[in-house]
Amino acid sequence: MTSRTIALLGSTGSIGTQAIDVIERNRDEFDVVAIAAGGNDPAAVIAQARALDVRTVAVADVAAAERIGAALPGVEILAGADGVVAVAGIGADVVLNGMTGSVGLRPTLASLAAGSTLALANKESLVAGGALVNAAKQRPDQIVPVDSEHSALAQALLGGTHAEVKRLVVTASGGAFRGKTRADLVDVTPEQALNHPNWDMGPVVTINSASMMNKALEVIEAHLLFDIPMEQIDVVVHAQSIVHSMVEFVDGSTLAQVSPPDMRLPIALGLTWPARVPGAIDGMDWTQAQQWTFEPLDEEAFPAIRVARAAVAESPLHPAVFNAANEECVAAFVAGKLPFLGIVDTVRSVVEKYEAPAEITLEAVDAAESWARAQAAAVIAARV
Structure with missing residues (x-):
């Protein structure tokens, strides 16, 4: 069987490194033709490129790209944001977008334009440019979700037609502050917010999980991915992170996807959908209570x-605007310039002030994000 060609965006991040683990254990199934990374860990990029025998490497950091290029003779090196977009549009069978933040929007659009299946872990690109992303799809199944919740929903939705769906139920671990009241959260620190009980994720996603902003983004993502109205998407706190999400149908039946909390499972599904990778993770131990x-x-x-x-x-x-303001607020919280509760409070105030233009274009998304970041920064500065 011919192996699937893969382009991996965000190769040194949490999603990227776990994807490489899946790929390396199934080398006959995959051929990684290109990787892209920010460049803050050049040694890791070099090691990945050698281990995977890739032909093209894109690095957003131009200086890091020079160092990486010197260590990888014979490998095509692309530098800057345009290089990452070029890798996304390289025409691989599957592009795994494991980038963090709305910077992933242009690579998302490039992969769709190239006809690749997009294994999407970069929820922010869909949230920021949902209308553009959905318009760019060349086939209904071109986007395969990699977030554990949306992967679960995609699997459960196979159990009925779109018209038979009553609601989606997105589960939330509760993050580092599950069970806390608003008063309990007044003085929490970034170190406390980064202490997630179940998942090993990057810092931005982990802090978003603590504020439930990650779940808010996931509700928007589910709405856009599955064409389900927002009012038919609920969130329930499930501390064990075993039931990853559920679909309730009109007859009262609910289908849930269940597995240990291990991102390698939805990553593997994203790379091979609708097929499954044998042994992607160890399953549940049903001999234990x-x-x-x-x-x-x-x-x-x-x-x-x-x-x-x-x-x-x-x-x-x-x-x-919602997503960009949040990115600005998370950075301010980590830097000690904004209290934890100020994250969502500031995002709300920015969203309420925004007036959207009539036309939705990539330039309009950029303008909305720039406005939101500046507005958030001004609100944060005024608090000091």
Whole structure:
């Protein structure tokens, strides 16, 4: 059988390194033709390129690209953001977008334009440019979600037709602050927010998980991916992270996808959908007693999802403002310039002030994001 060609974006990040683990254990199935990374760890990029025998490497950091190029004679080196976009559009069978942030939007669009299947872990690109991304699809199944929740929904949705779906139920671990009240969260630190109980993720995603902003982005993503109205998407807190999400159908039946909390499973599915990779992870141990809990989300302590619903209701560009403002606020929180509760409060104030233009273009998304970042920065500076 011919192996699938893969272009891997964000190769040194959490998603990228776990994808490489899946690929290296199934070398006959995959041929990684290109990787792309930010460049903050040149040694890791060099090691990955050699181990995977890639032909093309893109590095966003131009200086790092020079060092990497010197160590990889015979390998095509592309530097800067345009190089990452070029790798995304290289025409690989599958492009895994494991980048963090809305910087992943242009690579997402490039991969779709090239006809590649897009294994999407970069939820921010869909949130920021949802209308553009969906318009760019050349076939209905061109985007395969890699987030564990959306992978679960995609699998459960195979159990019925679109018309038979009553609601989607997205599960949330609760992050580092599950069970905390709003008063409990006044003085929490970045170190505390980064202490996720179940998942090993990058810092931005982990802090988003603590604020429930990650879940808010996932609700928007589910709405855009599966064409389900926001009011038919619920969130439930499930501390064990075993049930990854559920679909309730009109007859009262609910289908859930269950597995240990290991991102290699949805990554493997993203690379081979709709086929499965044997032994992608170890499955559940059903010989041991288990207890799963489900709790309603405290939207007073964690109002991010409420803000996300309001953003989607306003315009297709408001989610781009929502996401960009959040990225600015997370950076300020990590730098000690914004309290934890100030993240969502600031995002809400920015979203409420935004007035969207009538036309949705890539330039309009860029303008919305730039406005949101500047507005968020101004609100943060005014708090000091």
